[in-house]
Amino acid sequence: MTEKKTTPSSLSGRLESAAKLLAAVSAVISAIVIPVFLNSYTEKNRRAELFLRTMTEREKSDTDIRQSMFQSLLTGYLGSLKEDFVKADEESLRRRIMFLELLTVNFQEFFNAKPLFEDVYRRLERNLEAATTEKDRRTWTALEEQLIRASTNIVSRQARMLNNIGTSAVFNITQGESICVRLYDREDFAVLRRSDRASLFRSFDAGPCLEPPGASAGRGAGSTGGAVAEPRGDSRRQSLEITPLAISKAWATVQVGIHEDVFDKRVFTGSLLRGSITFDISYFDLPYMDNTKMSDGSRFALVLRGVAGDSVEIEAIRFRNDFISLRDRPYFEEMIQKLQKGDTAGVP
Amino acid sequence: MKKAIRPWLVVVCLALLSQPLMATELFGTVYSKGSPVANLTVEVKETNVKIKTGPNGEYRLDLSPGNYTLLVRGREFPVSVGSSPTRRDIQL
Numbered sequence A: 001m002t003e004k005k006t007t008p009s010s011l012s013g014r015l016e017s018a019a020k021l022l023a024a025v026s027a028v029i030s031a032i033v034i035p036v037f038l039n040s041y042t043e044k045n046r047r048a049e050l051f052l053r054t055m056t057e058r059e060k061s062d063t064d065i066r067q068s069m070f071q072s073l074l075t076g077y078l079g080s081l082k083e084d085f086v087k088a089d090e091e092s093l094r095r096r097i098m099f100l101e102l103l104t105v106n107f108q109e110f111f112n113a114k115p116l117f118e119d120v121y122r123r124l125e126r127n128l129e130a131a132t133t134e135k136d137r138r139t140w141t142a143l144e145e146q147l148i149r150a151s152t153n154i155v156s157r158q159a160r161m162l163n164n165i166g167t168s169a170v171f172n173i174t175q176g177e178s179i180c181v182r183l184y185d186r187e188d189f190a191v192l193r194r195s196d197r198a199s200l201f202r203s204f205d206a207g208p209c210l211e212p213p214g215a216s217a218g219r220g221a222g223s224t225g226g227a228v229a230e231p232r233g234d235s236r237r238q239s240l241e242i243t244p245l246a247i248s249k250a251w252a253t254v255q256v257g258i259h260e261d262v263f264d265k266r267v268f269t270g271s272l273l274r275g276s277i278t279f280d281i282s283y284f285d286l287p288y289m290d291n292t293k294m295s296d297g298s299r300f301a302l303v304l305r306g307v308a309g310d311s312v313e314i315e316a317i318r319f320r321n322d323f324i325s326l327r328d329r330p331y332f333e334e335m336i337q338k339l340q341k342g343d344t345a346g347v348p
Numbered sequence B: 001m002k003k004a005i006r007p008w009l010v011v012v013c014l015a016l017l018s019q020p021l022m023a024t025e026l027f028g029t030v031y032s033k034g035s036p037v038a039n040l041t042v043e044v045k046e047t048n049v050k051i052k053t054g055p056n057g058e059y060r061l062d063l064s065p066g067n068y069t070l071l072v073r074g075r076e077f078p079v080s081v082g083s084s085p086t087r088r089d090i091q092l
Helices: A011-083 A090-107 A114-130 A134-165 A215-224 A329-341 B002-018
Strands: A167-174 A179-182 A204-206 A235-247 A251-264 A267-282 A299-308 A311-319 B024-032 B041-044 B050-052 B058-063 B066-072 B075-081
Touching (some): A011 A090, A090 A114, A090 A134, A114 A134, A134 A311, A167 A179, A167 A235, A235 A267, A235 A299, A251 A299, A251 A311, A267 A299, B024 B075, B041 B058, B050 B058
Antiparallel strands (some): A179 A204, A179 A235, A235 A251, A299 A311, B024 B058, B066 B075
């Protein structure tokens, strides 16, 4: 019987051998690489879960501490209020100021204590008016100043932080006077031009904000007047026309007109009054809490910085709508960054 | 001819002498709690000279050299103006 010999040199044989060899190598490599990859992926997932769990636990314990602290402080304040309801003497008011300061310092992003501040201030004012001796007047005045200082310390810090992510202008304004505050971005003041195509804008102008010619006539004519042509442009900015209507020791009533300034290729084409609101601003307004949203999605806050006779010093701050209070930002951003990078080296 | 010129010369000299000394610039910035304040009146005491601060709290006044008192929000700030531009920042 003759043996049939297969020649390994034939092409198909070689290919078949190569394929078998390749399959074997691939199987070996896969057997090594796939578990390593799966292991690494699993390890990353495990670390991310551990990190999230740790962050969650930390947030939870922080929240529990704050909840307990808040409850104690508020109970203490209301308890003090209940006890001293009739008395309202120096000691009881001093205690209330202390509680308010503690509440505001620790819970400024969550709790608006303005009504409580104003209540204490009104009591102090009543005591001051009823004081018969110079010593009493000095006592009540000192307590008023302490109360205002407790609030303005927090307010100025909040204003500074918001100014870091937005823009602000500080100005002096007399009762009955109007000024126009331009809440533009900082770089806008270098590039935007007035209608003469040459003059730059300033952050404020004395007098009312501009409107397109005929706009006031159109409004005054009511329904019988023809529609005023809206200025055309490719971009818009916000301005505020601020007029103090009344000024007292610790607050002012202001009328604020919100204007939309229209620009065409960075040249001013007109301004439209989008709304007018009247409200009180006081030393006890917290810009984190007391702010107004505008049509472009940003927010503005007015901070009362001082009262001098018939004029007030106001800071107008504009900031982004997506601002998150500072107490949350570090944790929130840290979490998002670590999730995105997959870096859990910082896991405690 | 000389007699005709003399009266005119006297008049011109009197007119020149009655003019104030060459004015120089007094400038600066008004700050309140560390921030420049716009639209605040800066007044020179016992004169009619006053100006409002600009958007960055800046002010500029043309004054003859001498000693003055600036009034800002009822408070007094002494300043000495020399023959060259003088800077005086004010902290309220």
